[in-house]
Each structure stands twice: as structure tokens, then as C-alpha cells.
Amino acid sequence: MEKKDKVSMAAIRRLPKYYRYLKDLIDRDVEKISSKELGDIMGFTASQIRQDLNNFGGFGQQGYGYNVKELYGEVGKILGLDKSYEVVIIGAGNLGQALSNYTNFEKTGFNCKAMFDVNPRLVGMTIRDIKVYDFDDIEGYLETHDVDIAFVCTNKESAQDVASRISNTCKISAIWNFAPTDIVTPEGIVVENVHLIDSLLTVAYRIKD
Amino acid sequence: MEKKDKVSMAAIRRLPKYYRYLKDLIDRDVEKISSKELGDIMGFTASQIRQDLNNFGGFGQQGYGYNVKELYGEVGKILGLDKSYEVVIIGAGNLGQALSNYTNFEKTGFNCKAMFDVNPRLVGMTIRDIKVYDFDDIEGYLETHDVDIAFVCTNKESAQDVASRISNTCKISAIWNFAPTDIVTPEGIVVENVHLIDSLLTVAYRIKD
The missing domain is CATH 3.40.50.720 (NAD(P)-binding Rossmann-like Domain)
Structure with a gap:
């Protein structure tokens, strides 16, 4: 989050889409996902996914991918959804x-x-x-x-x-x-x-x- | 309009905004406007305005600016609003x-x-x-x-x-x-x-x- 100042509005406007897709994955009991798989369902390239999420700190682990629930929580926090x-x-x-x-x-x-x-x-x-x-x-x-x-x-x-x-x-x-x-x-x-x-x-x- | 294939989706997504602002200008009886003036009210630079409209054929005249009603009609046509x-x-x-x-x-x-x-x-x-x-x-x-x-x-x-x-x-x-x-x-x-x-x-x- 300390990198936020440098993040483009275009990247920020993609975050809610991540949030929606990650929620769908949670609802379907998916626990982890690679940047390639996430890109495929969202219509982004794997490299776009990695670049976007790196903007905000990078939550993936090489060879494992992303923990869906964790990433969902982090994206929510970035969006300010840890408050009402x-x-x-x-x-x-x-x-x-x-x-x-x-x-x-x-x-x-x-x-x-x-x-x-x-x-x-x-x-x-x-x-x-x-x-x-x-x-x-x-x-x-x-x-x-x-x-x-x-x-x-x-x-x-x-x-x-x-x-x-x-x-x-x-x-x-x-x-x-x-x-x-x-x-x-x-x-x-x-x-x-x-x-x-x-x-x-x-x-x-x-x-x- | 023959240039349309090369026009980016970002430029296309700006067109409805032109259409809205030009309609407001018509309602306020403004007959002509420079790219600078149009840019000021729309929050774009004059050069952005000229570049956007050049994409679609360029309707302005050097030293005169744009005829508001004409430009409104042309933008409407480009958007496909000459039909219902x-x-x-x-x-x-x-x-x-x-x-x-x-x-x-x-x-x-x-x-x-x-x-x-x-x-x-x-x-x-x-x-x-x-x-x-x-x-x-x-x-x-x-x-x-x-x-x-x-x-x-x-x-x-x-x-x-x-x-x-x-x-x-x-x-x-x-x-x-x-x-x-x-x-x-x-x-x-x-x-x-x-x-x-x-x-x-x-x-x-x-x-x-």
C-alpha cells in the first residue's frame, strides 16, 4: 500500500473487477489460483495480473499462485472495504x-x-x-x-x-x-x-x- | 469516419462526453467554440480535443474553431444516432x-x-x-x-x-x-x-x- 501514490487510475479502476472475481472464486470454493488462471477468467494476461497486484504489494508466491481468500481480503482493504x-x-x-x-x-x-x-x-x-x-x-x-x-x-x-x-x-x-x-x-x-x-x-x- | 478502424476504444468512450457538452452549448445558444474553450469546459487540453476530433475527420477550421451545431450533428452520426x-x-x-x-x-x-x-x-x-x-x-x-x-x-x-x-x-x-x-x-x-x-x-x- 505504500506504493499507492504511483498507481495509475486505470489500475485502480480494475481493482473492483478483481474484487468481484475473487468473491466468485470464494463462492465456488476455489482456494488458490495462478495469475494465468485468474487472467483467463478475467480476460487479462497473466503479466497484467502480476503487474496490477505488484502495484499494491504483490501477494502471490512463485510456484503457488495466489491464496484467493487472502487476496480478496487484501484487495478489499486497498479499496477501503475494511470499514463501512x-x-x-x-x-x-x-x-x-x-x-x-x-x-x-x-x-x-x-x-x-x-x-x-x-x-x-x-x-x-x-x-x-x-x-x-x-x-x-x-x-x-x-x-x-x-x-x-x-x-x-x-x-x-x-x-x-x-x-x-x-x-x-x-x-x-x-x-x-x-x-x-x-x-x-x-x-x-x-x-x-x-x-x-x-x-x-x-x-x-x-x-x- | 473512414479512419474509424484505427480509433482507440478510449477515444470512442470520450465521444459521448463531447455529445453531452455540445448539446449543452446548443441549449445555451453558443454557435462556435475553439478547441481551447471546449477543452476548458470539458477538462481536456486543446490538443486532446483536436486529436480526438481529427480521429473522426477533423471538423474545425483554423482561426474559427468549431461550428457547435455541425459538430454535434457529426458526433451524433459517428455514434450512430442518425437512426433510432x-x-x-x-x-x-x-x-x-x-x-x-x-x-x-x-x-x-x-x-x-x-x-x-x-x-x-x-x-x-x-x-x-x-x-x-x-x-x-x-x-x-x-x-x-x-x-x-x-x-x-x-x-x-x-x-x-x-x-x-x-x-x-x-x-x-x-x-x-x-x-x-x-x-x-x-x-x-x-x-x-x-x-x-x-x-x-x-x-x-x-x-x-
Whole structure:
């Protein structure tokens, strides 16, 4: 982990894929795996696997390969999954509700504590034990609760305003943004955009080929 | 466009971002823009902008910059948005419903015609004018309707079976997969995975820094 500063974002973005595949291997009771075998199932070369994992300290043993459970634990630690994260969802429409329903997130340590919306028909509802609050109360909520990440599931027009208001409280560490626009936050608040339309447009391009 | 074969996937994946920003510029009545100005708002260097757009034929004029509307049209054509696409959604849970509700997709030319599910409580429902059919009828539906893309919004366990069944009909061109697993399709059927959990794990990593 001491080498982390030198690791490229591209390598970091591959780590969650390792984490997913290693979990599948554990579920299938695989105890050890070579870089060649891991590469084959992940679609990487063995040398890419070794290079990626060397970035983070190198966990393999020559002639043995990787201990799957150990590597899974180490990759989890590198990703920061040895702790859990408190989450709020801004925008309680279909997408916000879909994200609140992902048990996979909770299992991985992301616990959704509250949802917020401006729509009076949604405010006050309870969706899968998660209460929907009025977005006007967001500052008060963030002052009195520990929240690490806000999932922003609003429309494009509201997303920046929402991001600015929650950033101003200095109470969150990151925004996971689903609105189809690139939002800006003060330094120190991580923004990760999920632009679904970009992915769909790539599908169209690839069909056309 | 004749240069397309040489264009890297990384450059292609940047195109939807151009498309989004150019649309915003049109909405703000901006008629022309230099590569420097476009780079500033998109977070790219001017030289990156010129290089990307040169890949696809180069639309700028020295000393003038780019005609925004023209460039938007050209990028749209390169992406394959001069035609529309018929879509079905497999899995009519919250996420499937959220995607069916994205008017942005429809505006861009992706028309959702039907949803499919195995849950008898959902089959027969109509969600925003879109009927939910029994997934057991998928083959018959694909035989009798033109469908370009299937959005797969099932759980991890069902995703590969679903993908195999719809691929076997040879009636679709692409699968846009939201299930948290990498699905495999026969050659000729494009798969684009949206692994939300991978993006969320990247957030955790970046917070930790």
C-alpha cells in the first residue's frame, strides 16, 4: 500500500473487477489460483495480473499462485472495504429507490440511512425501512448524522445545486452522481459520475461497426 | 469516419462526453467554440480535443474553431444516432422501471417497447405505457418484433441465462448489462456492462486517500 501514490487510475479502476472475481472464486470454493488462471477468467494476461497486484504489494508466491481468500481480503482493504460507509440518497424516484434496494451495496458495507426528495408525494414515505425526508432538511440532517457518501439521483437541472448545498455543509466525503451532467465540488469532496447515457451511446457506436 | 478502424476504444468512450457538452452549448445558444474553450469546459487540453476530433475527420477550421451545431450533428452520426433503436428491458424491478422512465434515452433515439419479468406480480402490468410480458415469451416476442438492444436488469444469478436465451434468437444486436457479473454472448452481439458496484468501490478507494 505504500506504493499507492504511483498507481495509475486505470489500475485502480480494475481493482473492483478483481474484487468481484475473487468473491466468485470464494463462492465456488476455489482456494488458490495462478495469475494465468485468474487472467483467463478475467480476460487479462497473466503479466497484467502480476503487474496490477505488484502495484499494491504483490501477494502471490512463485510456484503457488495466489491464496484467493487472502487476496480478496487484501484487495478489499486497498479499496477501503475494511470499514463501512454511511450513505444518503438524494432523489427518491425510481433510480434512487433502485439503488436503495441493492442489497449488494449493503453487503459490501454501504449502508443507506435516509433518502431526500423535494416531491411532497414522496416525502414522509418509508421505502424498504428507509425514510424519505424533505430535501430542505438536508443541512440539518448532515449536521446531526455521520454521512460519508451522497448518491445524487436527481435530474440534470437540480444536480449541481444539490451538490453545492451538501458540499457546503463539509459533512460528506463523496458524491456518487447519476445525473447526466458533470458536477463540481470543492476540493476534498470526491465526485464519481455514472453517466448511463455515455455507456448507452457507446453501445450504439459499437452496434454500428 | 473512414479512419474509424484505427480509433482507440478510449477515444470512442470520450465521444459521448463531447455529445453531452455540445448539446449543452446548443441549449445555451453558443454557435462556435475553439478547441481551447471546449477543452476548458470539458477538462481536456486543446490538443486532446483536436486529436480526438481529427480521429473522426477533423471538423474545425483554423482561426474559427468549431461550428457547435455541425459538430454535434457529426458526433451524433459517428455514434450512430442518425437512426433510432428499439429496446426491450429484461427485469422490471426498480432499476428496469427507472431505465424505462429515462426520457433522456427516448429523446436520444432509444425507444423502449416492452419489458419482461418472471415475477407474476409484475407480468401484465403497464408501466409508463410499456407492457410487462412474461419472460417465457421472450423468444416469440423477438421473432415478431424488431429489437436492437436488450437492457438486462436481472440479478447476478439469472443474467447469463437471460443473455444466452436472447442471444440464441439471433434477433438482437446488443445487450446493455446491469447485473453485477460479466456476461458472455456469441460473436456479433455487443455486450456493454454497467457495473455500478465497481464505480461505488472506486468512490470508497478515493475517499480513503
